Amino acid sequence: MTIKSYIEAMPKVELHVHLEGSIRPETFLKLAGRHKIALPATDLEGLRRWYEFTDFSHFMEVYLKIAASLKTPEDIELIAREFLAGQARQNVRYSEVIYSPYNQFLANGIPFDEQLGALNRARAWAAREHGVDCQIIIDISRESTPEQGEIVAGWAIGAMGHGVCGLGLGGPEVGNPPEKFKTAFEMAFEAGLPAMPHAGETVGPESVRGALAWLHPYRILHGVRAMEDPALVGDLRERQIPLDVCPTSNICLKVYPSLEEHPLPKMLNLGLNVTLNSDDPPMFSTSLTEEYVKAVEVMGLSLAQLEGLVRNGINASTLGAAEKADLLDTFATENKRLAAIHLP
Secondary structure, X not given: OOHHHHHHXXXXXXXXXXXXXXXXXXXXXXXXXXXXXXXXXXXXXXXXXXXXXXXXXXXXXXXXXXXXXOOOHHHHHHHHHHHXXXXXXXXXXXXXXXXXXXXXXXXXXXXXXXXXXXXHHHHHHHHHHHOOEEEEEEEEEOOOOHHHHHHHHHHHHHOEOOOEEXXXXXXXXXXXXXXXXXXXXXXXXXXXXXXXXXXXXOOOHHHHHHHHHHOOEOOEEEOHXXXXXXXXXXXXXXXXXXXXXXXXXXXXXXXXXXXXXXXHHHHHHOOOOEEEOOEOHHHHXXXXXXXXXXXXXXXXXXXXXXXXXXXXXXXXXXXXXXXXHXXXXXXXXXXXXXXXXXXX
8 A cells, every 4th residue: 555545545625626627638529529619639639739738828728718618508517517526536525616607608608697507506416426515716817807807706796605605816917917806806805705816826926915915815826926035925924825736737837847846845844824736637637636646756745744735725715614623523534544544
């Protein structure tokens, strides 16, 4: 038995994973064929070559093409079911899943309530059939107008308690500073809806500082570029704002040259509040399980740090205090049993 088998078996949570980015290549080809969407490749091998990203713009090109393949509520329910079944296979008991409804509304005219209905049907199915749960972070694209951002914020606020747990901000950071969407996030803050903006991925510490100044973040998605500013690191450590870190994504999108040079171990050693996530797993040929395995085998994290990342994920979630306590107790008991089976 090995630490890899222990990681595969241990219960997990995930807080930074995009639903549209979780679509398997096989499903993408099926949807594209169903809706007669032209692709630069017509087989899995060619599609995987297209996924070898040259930069963030190339990634966004692929991501938006995938999102455009979701033409109906049934398509949305299909990808959500497939995603949640995949989480169950990894023993990911709870996820907070990022979803960008305005893309589907703009491209395909699907009303938000129909999109939410599809997501909630998939959530109910996954709870019944697989015993896993998730909630949805409704994401604003940075390329939207401020007014469109306010529309999305209104949708998310209206769906609080109906599967939606937060308001996000994703897409290209360059040229789209956080203050562009300050009104949308002020709306969410006043309504009590947590904010989970992307920041500090393709833009440096100023992006994280902007998110802190304008968006009332409950968590920051990525945030790794904060490491370039020691004063900002000190602020994040003092405030213990969770940073949802996605190492393989950072390598694939050229934020860092290799996993060996990724700052995750240093972030933990400095006392930052970090969670571990897969971001867009099929697009980066990874999974949450693989992220944990790489963290140990490549980045040198200890078993204690590994289990600490899982606890961080539970504590950084939007679950209530009682639900968090139950998960922490359950995971601790299961990990002790699994360690006796899988670890030397």
